Amino acid sequence: MEQRISCITLGVRDLAASVAFYRALGWAPREDDLDDVFFFSAGGLVFALWDRGLLAEDSCVVDSGGWGGITLAHNVRSEQEVDAVLEQARAAGARIGRGGARTEWGGYSGIFLDPDGHPWEVAHNPGWPLRDDGSVQLG
């Protein structure tokens, strides 16, 4: 198994609301998508939004209804950009879990929760430089 991930699918309860939220963050789904699933090109992988019940069934799991042990992160190039993205998320309707602040690992980060409560850490990590295309260069 090669060391890479092809797609991250978030199960959502109100697909239109979730698509509107991610659009408000500046994300754009593939143009020709159908109405029941939305795909976003995110670097070399795909980010997808799909009905949570259908995703649970397709994934052969029982839905706990809450958070299940996976957190996504979006790294940026400065502390100011962390604050700006958190503010953009708040304006788009996200709940802010914690505002931007220094972290014990030497960076700066905050957390927003999307409309379904999926957490995103927005982080500036000086130890993980970003390439021009935004991909992470793991030290």
Next chain:
Amino acid sequence: MEQRISCITLGVRDLAASVAFYRALGWAPREDDLDDVFFFSAGGLVFALWDRGLLAEDSCVVDSGGWGGITLAHNVRSEQEVDAVLEQARAAGARIGRGGARTEWGGYSGIFLDPDGHPWEVAHNPGWPLRDDGSVQLG
């Protein structure tokens, strides 16, 4: 907010067991990692394994204890490779949610569950060609 993901962190209950599982799949963490978190370079992003309780706290969420609405996918270049990766996962201790089979979207996929029950779809999707480096080219 740029349209990309920097890190996916999986919360796990037995870090050593999870690291051993992903090593058995052929994945290798960064050499200099500490004992309490492991980072894997996965294309342009980072895949991390960390204690589930600490991740929940850091993510400002309550842990449901089960699946929480996120599924990862690993796409490969052929149906045979789907079967091979599922077999590799089974041999590494994964539970197979469903074996490789044709899908209604015109591809072929199966599901394995990692030691914490995090689902991975292993898929061949003729509509999403893979570049030489394995990244997905969204049609």
